[in-house]
Amino acid sequence: MSRDAIIARTIIGLEIHVQLKTQSKMFCGCPVRFEAPPNSCVCPVCLGHPGALPVMNARAFDYAVLAGMALNCTIARHTKWDRKSYYYPDLPKNYQISQYDLPLAEHGFFDLERNGDVTRIRIKRAHLEEDAGKNLHDVPGCTLLDLNRAGTPLLEIVTEPDLTSADQAFAFCTELQRLMTYLGVSEGSMQKGQMRFEPNVNVAIEVDGKELRTPISEIKNLNSFRAVRLAIAYEAKRQVAAWGDDPDYLQGERQSENRGWNDEKGVTEFQRDKEAAHDYRYFPDPDLVPVEVSDAMLAAIRANLPELPAPRRRRFVNQYRLSATDADTIVSHRATADLFEEVIAAGGPPDIVSKQLVNVWLKHANDRSLPVTELGVDAHRMAQLASITAKGKINKTAANRIAKAMLTSSAPPAELAKDLGLVQVHDADATAVWVEEAFAANEQAVQDALANPRKAKAAAGFLRGQVMKSSAGKADPNLVGKLIDQRLQQLRPDT
Ligand code: ZN
Ligand code: MN
Numbered sequence: 001m002s003r004d005a006i007i008a009r010t011i012i013g014l015e016i017h018v019q020l021k022t023q024s025k026m027f028c029g030c031p032v033r034f035e036a037p038p039n040s041c042v043c044p045v046c047l048g049h050p051g052a053l054p055v056m057n058a059r060a061f062d063y064a065v066l067a068g069m070a071l072n073c074t075i076a077r078h079t080k081w082d083r084k085s086y087y088y089p090d091l092p093k094n095y096q097i098s099q100y101d102l103p104l105a106e107h108g109f110f111d112l113e114r115n116g117d118v119t120r121i122r123i124k125r126a127h128l129e130e131d132a133g134k135n136l137h138d139v140p141g142c143t144l145l146d147l148n149r150a151g152t153p154l155l156e157i158v159t160e161p162d163l164t165s166a167d168q169a170f171a172f173c174t175e176l177q178r179l180m181t182y183l184g185v186s187e188g189s190m191q192k193g194q195m196r197f198e199p200n201v202n203v204a205i206e207v208d209g210k211e212l213r214t215p216i217s218e219i220k221n222l223n224s225f226r227a228v229r230l231a232i233a234y235e236a237k238r239q240v241a242a243w244g245d246d247p248d249y250l251q252g253e254r255q256s257e258n259r260g261w262n263d264e265k266g267v268t269e270f271q272r273d274k275e276a277a278h279d280y281r282y283f284p285d286p287d288l289v290p291v292e293v294s295d296a297m298l299a300a301i302r303a304n305l306p307e308l309p310a311p312r313r314r315r316f317v318n319q320y321r322l323s324a325t326d327a328d329t330i331v332s333h334r335a336t337a338d339l340f341e342e343v344i345a346a347g348g349p350p351d352i353v354s355k356q357l358v359n360v361w362l363k364h365a366n367d368r369s370l371p372v373t374e375l376g377v378d379a380h381r382m383a384q385l386a387s388i389t390a391k392g393k394i395n396k397t398a399a400n401r402i403a404k405a406m407l408t409s410s411a412p413p414a415e416l417a418k419d420l421g422l423v424q425v426h427d428a429d430a431t432a433v434w435v436e437e438a439f440a441a442n443e444q445a446v447q448d449a450l451a452n453p454r455k456a457k458a459a460a461g462f463l464r465g466q467v468m469k470s471s472a473g474k475a476d477p478n479l480v481g482k483l484i485d486q487r488l489q490q491l492r493p494d495t
Contacts, residue, residue: 005205005206005207005208006205006206007203007204007205007240008203008204008205008206008211009164009203009204010164010165010166010201010202010203010204010232010236011161011163011164011201011202011203011204011213012161012163012164012165012166012168012169012199012200012201012232013124013158013159013160013161013162013163013199013200014157014158014159014163014169014172014173014197014198014199014200015156015157015158015159015197015198015199015200015218016156016157016158016159016173016176016195016196016197016198017131017154017155017156017195017196017197017198018067018154018155018156018157018176018180018185018186018188018194018195019131019152019153019154019186019187019192019193019194019195020060020063020064020153020154020155020185020186021063021184021185021186021187022057022059022060022063022153023059024057025041025046025057025130025151025152025153026054026056026057026060026097026128026129026130026151026152026153026154027045027046027054027055027056027057027097027130027151027288028043028045028046028052028054028055028151029043030042030043030045030046030151032152032153033148034192036148038136038144038146038148039145039146039147039148040148041148042147042148042150045151046092046147046150046151047092047147047150048091048092048093048094053287054097054285054287054288056081056288056291057153060128060153061104061128061291062301063153063155063183063185063186064104064105064126064127064128064153064155064185065104065105065293065297065298065301066183066185066301066304066305067105067126067155067157067179067180067183067185068104068105068108068126069105069301069302069305070179070183070305070308071105071108071109071110071123071126071157071179072108072109072110072123073105073106073107073108073123073125073126074105074106074107074108075104075105075293075298076102076103076104076105076106076293077292077293078102078290078291078292078293079099079102079103079104079290079291079293080099080102080284080285080288080290080291081097081098081099081284081285081288081290082097082098082099082100082101082282082283082284082285083095083096083097083098083282083283083284083285084096084097084098084100084129084280084282085280085281085282086280088132089135089143089145090132090133090134090135090145090147090150091132091133091150092133092147092150096129096130096132097129097130097285097288098127098128098129098130098156098282099127099128099129100277100282101282103125103126103127104126104127104128104291104293105123105125105126105127106123106124106125106126107122107123107124107125108122108123108126109121109122109123110123110159110172110175110176110179111310112168112171112172112175113175113310113313114168114171119162119168120162121159121160121162121163121172122159122160122162123157123158123159123160124158124159124160125157125158126155126156126157126158127155127156128153128154128155128156129154129156130150130151130152130153130154131149131150131151131152131153131154132149132150133145133146133147133148133149133150134146134147134148134149155185155186157176159172161200165232166228166229166230166232166233166236167229169199169228169229169232170225170226170228170229173195173197173225173228174225175309175310176195177190177195177225178309178332179308179309180195181333181334182306182308182309182334183305183306184306184334190223190224190225193223195223196221196222196223197221197222197223197227197228198218198219198220198221198222199218199219199222199228199231199232199235200216200217200218200219200256201216201217201218201219201232201235201236201239202214202215202216202217202239203236203239203240203243205240205243214239214240214242214243214249215239215255215256215257216256216274217235217239217256217257217258217259217268218256218257218258218259218274219231219232219235219259219260219261219268220258220259220260220261220271221260221261222261227261227263230261230263230266231261231268234266234267234268235259235268238267238268255273255274256273256274257270257271257272257273257274258271258272258273258274259271306334309331309332309334312331312337313327313328313331316330316331316337316340320344320350320351320354321350321351322350322354326354326355326358329358329362330354330357330358333371333372335371335372335373336357336362336371336372336373339357339372339373339379339382340353340354340357342379343357343379343382343383343386344383345379346379346380346382346383347383347387348382348383348385348386348387349386349387349390351390352386352387352389352390353382353383353386356382356385356386356389356399356403357372357382360399360400360403361375361377361382361403364403364404364407375407376407377403377406377407381406381412381413384412384413384414385399385402385403385406385413388413388414388417392424392426392476393414393417393423393424394413394417394422394423394424395424395473395474395475395476395477396477397468397473397477398417398420398422398424398473398474401420401422401473402416402417402420402422405420421472421474422472422473422474423474424474424475424476425471425474425475425476426476426479428479428483431467431471431475431476431479431480431483432483434467434470434471434475434480435463435467435480435483435484435487436487437467437470438463438466438467438470439463439487441466442462442463442466445459445462445463445466446459446463446488446491449463449488450488450491450492460484460485460488463484464477464480464481464484467480467484468480
């Protein structure tokens with residue numbers, strides 16, 4: 001390694017393929033289905049039979065424009081389709097219909113918020129294209145083909161090389177998935193391969209005051225956020241090491257290469273030198289008419305643009321005084337954020353609603369692998385639970401038990417509180433009796449609370465827990481705390 005060399009930074013650009021949530025394929029009427037019997041969703045168009053003519057899926061185009069708008073892109077008023085030629089068995093036409101020099105969206109940006117900082121990631125372009133089928137290697141000695149996926153609409157989003165770390169790329173991919181599902185243009189399911197990531201990675205190295213760069217590697221077809229982070233981190237290290245081993249590494253013209261991620265070994269592996277655009281022999285598809293985008297069309301699509309996750313998060317913090325963490329959790333799914341606002345519209349106080357949504361309802365939903373909107377408890381009843389909690393009719397622990405009962409009963413939460421004997425007791429005399437019982441039964445804790453500075457806090461907490469227990473969860477925790485403090489004051493020998 002040269003003496004005055006500094007590893008300046010990692011340079012990362014991303015290409016992301018997003019499967020759009022359409023009923024049918026990009027250029028034919030075949031259904032888009034994930035788990036259909038092999039080759040059951042095919043027709044002459046997506047099988048590439050001679051003479052079959054493609055017709056553009058207008059819904060896919062609208063979705064792509066909506067995504068382009070959300071990414072602050074300029075939407076092309078005139079766009080067209082191109083053939084990208086390559087021969088692979090999973091692409092029976094021997095070309096992919098894509099967009100080359102006139103993509104439908106370009107020159108956008110996405111403001112990535114992380115730990116209070118905002119980094120603007122420029123979006124170079126976004127275009128529509130069709131997916132290929134799948135090669136299956138399950139049977140030894142042969143390759144099987146399933147062409148159900150061939151022709152599925154894909155939105156390809158390309159960023160400028162503005163990302164500078166594996167963690168940042170991870171965060172960007174996560175936010176992009178959130179954006180796409182918010183817009184409703186994609187299910188964004190990793191399990192179903194609906195988002196695939198291809199990072200372009202190289203490293204800037206300063207040698208004797210001059211900046212040199214390692215050749216770019218494109219890591220192909222990553223299908224999880226985790227793989228994006230690991231592969232980029234590995235690749236940056238590998239390039240620095242390759243340069244350390246070979247002083248000529250940074251000299252002269254070196255070709256970019258395609259690499260694959262080996263998840264088992266945790267390494268990237270050389271696949272082939274990267275193709276240049278001319279290798280694909282792009283040319284306009286004569287079977288498809290160019291698309292003219294009118295003002296009316298843009299206005300109609302823009303009307304579908306919802307409030308996006310980042311501004312919504314900020315609004316929740318400002319308007320409802322949510323913590324950043326709770327706002328992040330609630331906004332992470334559009335349906336959850338919508339539900340939150342419905343519960344508030346139904347009269348739930350925001351502070352209690354947010355806590356119960358995050359700590360109670362979302363937990364039950366996760367336990368059942370259901371969206372929170374399908375728990376069988378509507379916004380109105382969630383608001384009732386939050387209201388009786390806010391009014392002190394029940395305490396927080398009781399609210400958890402009532403929430404659980406609400407999953408199987410349609411009775412109003414106030415009624416369930418009565419049935420379960422969980423109506424909070426605010427009566428000081430009754431509470432004092434429970435406190436006395438707890439003190440009598442737990443002498444050691446009382447001693448610690450009085451005389452052991454290291455254990456005093458925990459001991460008082462323990463006593464509070466005992467009172468809540470003997471009251472069967474009905475005591476008012478604030479009152480209990482107050483009475484316990486008073487009782488300890490009285491018992492202190494020096495007062
Ligand atoms: Zn078809
Ligand atoms: Mn592509």
